[in-house]
Amino acid sequence: SVDHFLKSVQYHPEASPGPKDAAGFFSEIKEYLTSKNIEAIDTTNLQDFKGLDGINNKVIPYNKILLIGSGPIKIGQASEFDYSGTQACKALKELGVKVVLLNSNPATIMTDPDMAYKTYIEPITKETIKKIICEEKVDAVLSTMGGQTALNICVELEEEEYLQSQGVKLLGANVDTIKKTEDRGLFAKELAGLGYQTGKRFRAKSEEEALKLAGTKVGYPLIIRRDFALGGRGSALVHNQSGFKEIFTTDLKFPITMEKSLLGWKEVELEVMVDQDKNGVIICSIENIDPCGVHTGDSITVAPAQTISDRCYQQLRDISLHVAKHMGVVAGGANVQFAVNPNNENDIVVIEMNPRVSRSSALASKATGYPIAKISALLAVGYTLPEILNDITKASPVAFEPTLDYVALKIPIFPFNKFPSSSQELGPQMRSVGEVLALGSNFNEAFLKALRSLEMGLEIPLLNQLKTTPIDIDIAYIIERLKNPRQLCLLTVLEGLRRGMTIKEIYKLTSITPWFIEQVKEIQVTEEKVSQLKASDIDRESFINLKKLGFSDKYLALLTNCSQNDILKIRFEQDIFPVYKAVDTCSGEFNALTPYFYSTYYEETETEALSKNNRSMAILGSGPNRIGQGIEFDYSCVKSCQHLKNQGIKAIMINSNPETVSTDYDSSDRLYLAALYSEDLFDIFKNENPEGIITSFSGQTGISIREHIEKSFRKNYLTFNFLGSSLETLHLTEDRKAFSDISKEVDLSHTVSREIRGYKNLVNAMIEIGLPVIIRPSFVIGGESMYIFKHHDDINHLPDTLREQLKSSSTVFQVETYLQNATEYDVDLVRDGSGNTAFTVCEHIEHAGVHSGDSGMISPPVALTRALYKKMKEISIDLAKILDVVGPVNFQFAVKDGLIYCIEANPRGSRTLPFLSKAYNISLPQIATDAMIGLTIENWDQEFTDHFCVKQSTFPFDRFVLDNIILGPKMRSTGETMGIDRDKEKAILKSYLGNYPNINTTGKILISMADRSKEVLLPYLKALHKMGYQYCATDGTYHYIKKQGLPCELIAKIEEDSGTTILEILKEENMKMVFNTPMSTGSSKSDGEHIRNSAIQYGIPCFTRPENIEAVMQAILGSHKSDLVPLALQDLH
Structure with missing residues (x-):
């Protein structure tokens, strides 16, 4: 143990990142260290460096560690946590630690069975964690690899004193550290005690107090921030009092922090690593090109920081290490965000600190080559920075701060084309869904590379x-x-x-x-x-x-x-x-x-x-x-x-x-x-x-x-x-007309279809085919430019993008009969050059018409008869042969009235391969790789197993609240969850719990449904009422429910002045779900949109399709949370 931070000293005149007095300084500091009996490591003699204590001789006090993942991909918490979790799993396994992994996201590498001793793809809830701890007898929980999700749930467990009662240690970040950094009031107080600025900020516990403070203490413009929030969730830039009142109509949970806006200031963040001996290093600095006011996840950023002076950088470095140490970061990574006054670099405000591996950590790791998550995992179990060898050089400890002789530039990517009604203006709430990174020898090389990468x-x-x-x-x-x-x-x-x-x-x-x-x-x-x-x-x-x-x-x-x-x-x-x-x-x-x-x-x-x-x-x-x-x-x-x-x-x-x-x-x-x-x-x-x-x-x-x-x-x-498959094969499947012609060679049913160009031909095709129809272009992914027309009036409300495409004769569309109420299936098949195949199939929960990437799925299928299953497999193999597929191919089928229709084919790996690989303990990507490199694969069929696997999609509607949330042929989900159980209803419920952890706790349900849905769902409503659920409804649905003898509260419509309003009812704490099937026209349609958007704003699960609502109610009725048993993949297969 040492008493001070370990410092590494290097001189780089080309970037001026450190001391400027060169050789004399180095000899003086070496003499000083020697006089204090502190070893000074000469970097010119490090070829045989093995760590001061030797990493292989360290005794790890933990036999089994529970690592909590971050759950489904969502804005603010994306695949960087799969990267972090995977690195942590590898690092701990190499030490001989048994890793027990919990994550609800099947699309991750970290949830592969070979990554951990036990792998639980289960909802990340307190109940699940408690059951896993009891079952696995873990020694510790690592909380810092799962983003905000893992931190928040560990705080809840610690507040209940559950971990302490089980003798389980929390690694990575203690609860005191988490609270002091995530609670903005406490954070400001701690920083003030250290003498650092946190800006002009005040706490408000109510709307009245917020308005008063805004006008008298803070001043406009100001930024509202919430505690324990993900990706700036709930943050807003407010310019005046009227803008403040608009914020009150959203999911604003008090207390809130109000900060005087630092619009126009530079924003810089530093990645910090600290160990238990209080050694600390800075991995890199990252500068936002957008000034303060734009969320750092939405800003173009560059590393290292380009426009702050060396003196300013050294100040930020010292503050970062001091704050990390003071806040109690004792084993791992953290990032500290600053605002720097562009007119006075001595004027520095500490914005916030994340006491965990973060989004920026992944960026810093790839920008520098320094594996932050891996090192954080080693520090969490007791290693110190001088004991760990740098993987890249194998000649220096990770206690040496990285240096960059290039520029790393990140540009985020946004889904505004999927949400055209939402504002494109950037602010303190993150809305990007991904990013690219480019490295170059100068800024412009990196910038233009990054643009190409988008x-x-x-x-x-x-x-x-x-x-x-x-x-x-x-x-x-x-x-x-x-x-x-x-x-x-x-x-x-x-x-x-x-x-x-x-x-x-x-x-x-x-x-x-x-x-x-x-x-x-x-x-x-x-x-x-x-x-x-x-x-x-x-x-x-x-x-x-x-x-x-x-x-x-x-x-x-x-x-x-x-x-x-x-x-x-x-x-x-x-x-x-x-x-x-x-x-x-x-x-x-x-x-x-x-x-x-x-x-x-x-x-x-x-x-x-x-x-x-x-x-x-x-x-x-x-x-x-x-x-x-x-x-x-x-x-x-x-x-x-x-x-x-x-x-x-x-x-x-x-x-x-x-x-x-x-x-x-x-x-x-x-x-x-x-x-x-x-x-x-x-x-x-x-x-x-x-x-x-x-x-x-x-x-x-x-x-x-x-x-x-x-x-x-x-x-x-x-x-x-x-x-893999030839370019000719790709063309045959991407061109919808060509594929339609080929599919007629197999035993398939076919819808009426027409290939058209231009608006006039679209109208003619709709009249000729008859409504409803679906319109699709070729060569797209994610349902781009796909639309369903159910009513003649729809043609008068074309989206602007489609209207522009129809003006051009270069875009070809396929117009065909839309199969209403058909059941859709995804088939993933791998074929080798000799004709051997591996075959899997998923059944959609929603009817055909919802994009396969948005639909819930269950495998093995439950509505598909054995005879139809066999026929679908034969059709798939025949189509793959005709197309001369080599490697993976995805077919989408619809079944209606016992007839099988093929919607489309994609001769490439699909987004369902990870889900199916986990479901059946078989690596479809690896089988496909064998096929593509010329090996012969074994014929394999998933058959009907003794367990069910269900996938549900995760949507970013809370970030794009003005857009219609009704699901359709255009994909809008960002991630997915998975439920596994031997009981179908329990598997379905687990999949929903991955997105909505409290969905099956009794409370109120707001209901507003089209007439066609009411009779189908009535039996479930009666059963849920017996379980303790209460109902409130808009006028038409209210009278229907009352007529059936069920108690129900009437909710006032938008234009009505009397009665409880939609917003008032949604603010109630025991509001659990909203069931709203859309009306076609009139005021009921606008009421429905208002209900749906309000539910999303208030963070309440909102279900809009009858088949989805039915699945939710079946799952709740068929199982109860206390009956759910976590199942490890290793025990299931």
Whole structure:
């Protein structure tokens, strides 16, 4: 044990991150340390460093540890916690600790059975945890890897003194630390005691007190924040009193903290690691490019911080370590967020601190190569920083602070195209669903790489490429975007500069630090110069300088009025290709033994092709998380990587997503953090020359990229071997008409369909086919641009995006009969080259018409007869043979009146592969990998097991409250939960509890249903009443329920002045659920929208489809929470 923080001293004049007095300082500090009998480690003699005490000799006082995950992917808590949890599991297992894992999310690597001693995919509730602790006899609980979910539930357990009563220790962060950092009032008090500013903030316990304080003490504009909140949930920027009153109509839970707004200040955060001996290091600094007022998860960020002085950085560093130590962080990571006055760097406000592995921790880990979660897990069980060896260098302890000789830049991605009615203005409440990370040798290289990585067509950085912006952009629109923060602020800055705006004008509108605007100005000036040239006139040195700035081939082609292939030809002729540099944590001071690379056009390369001495194959990741393409695809990528490694084949992973397990440096033999863009991939493939390339687990990204590379590059330059189904197969399934024609060759029923272009043809097709119809384009994912028309009036209310597409004759749509009340099924099949198959099927809970990514699913199916099951399997195998599928394929079927219809086919890995792999203890991605690399697989059929697995979707409606929450053909979910049980109803209930932990505790249910739903659901309402549930309802439903002899409270409609209102009833503490099936037209329709949106705002589960409501009520009636028994995967299979 030591008495002071361990300090590592390094001198880097190129970045000035430390002391400026050079050699004299180093000799003095070494002499000082020696005189105090403190060992000074000379970094020039560390090749045999094994840790001061030796990590392998440490005695771990814990035999079995419960690790709590974060649950379903949601805004503010996404796949970074799968990365963190996976790292922690690996680290603890290597120490011989038995890890008991709890997480309700089946799409994660951490819930694979081989990751832990026992794996529980169960609801993360106090009851579940208590039962697991009793069953498994765990010694400790690790709370810091599961985000806000794990922290909050551990606080509840500690407050009940349950852990103490069981002799179970809480690791990572104690409850006192959690409360002092998560309770904003306590946090401010503690910081004031240390002499640090936390801003002008006051606590309010009621609406009246809040209004009074806002006007007399805080002042406008102000920010409202809630305690123990996730991703800024419930936070709001309030400009005046009327804006304050609007906030009271939302789910505002008191007490709240009100802070004087720091709009326009710089926001910087530091990642901290502290051990039990109070050694502390800073992993990196991260600077937000958007100023204070935009949630850090929604801001473009850069590491290391670019615009603060060394003196300011040292202040932030000292404060971070002091605060972490004072708050009681004694074993793990934390992050501290600051606001810095741009006019006076000594004016520093501490915004908040997270005493756990966070979203920023994953970003910092990928930006630096420093495995924060792994080290945090080791610190939690008693290691100290000097005892742990740096994985990347194998020559230094992790007590050395990382240094970066590159720029890391993150850009978030938003789902505004899925929620067109919601405001796109950014604020203190997070709304991004994913992010990309790019590394470059300078800011602009990283920035333009990151834009390419978004997969939004921004390889040419034009604002009108965004689906949510108008085609014709004028200066007024740009000024409005600059004044009111929107996504991709720097892209808007670039558009402003192109139109003659000055740096000063833009700074005045945005408060973005001028240095960042100056970097973007360099891009704009370079554009102007290059546009005056022909590509053939650019000399080699100038061409290389353009590539150093990050300009893509396509960007240069546009500026020089030639084709992308022309630019590539010049690069070949002049040998202009990127080099690949290692991410090593130490700016090259030691050799990096971990192969984690990024591209740049500076200096020499630091890697040679794996294929020179080994078989190697490349796997494309799925890019940034977004609705329609999320963590499920990353899961399959990682499993494929692992399988190739086990087969003795070197696995090369390429991805741009910093949140995921696939971009963990030990998930593959070689990792490239790169844009999944044709040019970047072409350069990597040229460098590596892999034996094969797998795109089947990359979602729509892989299909699009493969087609572009095969068509544009293959015939002219190099031949790449893409594995799996052919491009022809992909086209046959993506083109809806072509697939419809092929499906007629098998024993299928068919709906009436027409292929159309334009508005007039749509109207004619609707009349000819007859309503209802569904309209779908080809080559999309996540149900993009899919719509159902049930009434003739719907044609008069077309969404703007569809209206624009119909104006163009280039977009082809398939219009076909919509199968109302049909049961939908997802079939996932793997086929090898010899025709052997593995077959699985899931049954949707909602009827056909809800996107498969949003629908609840159950497997094995419960409504499918054995005969229809057999026929569906035969049809699937026949279709796969006709299509010549090699590898994975997903078929979607609908069954109505005993007839089977095929809705669509996707010859790639689907989002249900992780769920099915957990359900049947079989790795479908690994089987698919075998098929694609030419191995023969065994025929396998899931058959009908003795247990049921149910998947439910998680939605971000609470962040987009103005949008209609009715489910349809356009996917809008961000994540999923899973319930497993031998009893069907219990499995269903567990799946719902993963999203709504209190759904089956008795209380009030607000009901407002269409007439067609009432009779079906009546028996369940009677049974729930006997269990103690109470009902309140709007006029029509109220009279129906009363007529059936059930007590019910009448709720006033929107326009009525008397009676209890919807908002008043939803504020009641015992309000548990809302059942609201939508009306078609009239005032009842607007009442329904008001009820649904209000329920979401107040955080109350709202169910809108009769079949979904029926499933919920069946599950509650068929089981009770006390009867639910957690089941470990290892005991089930």
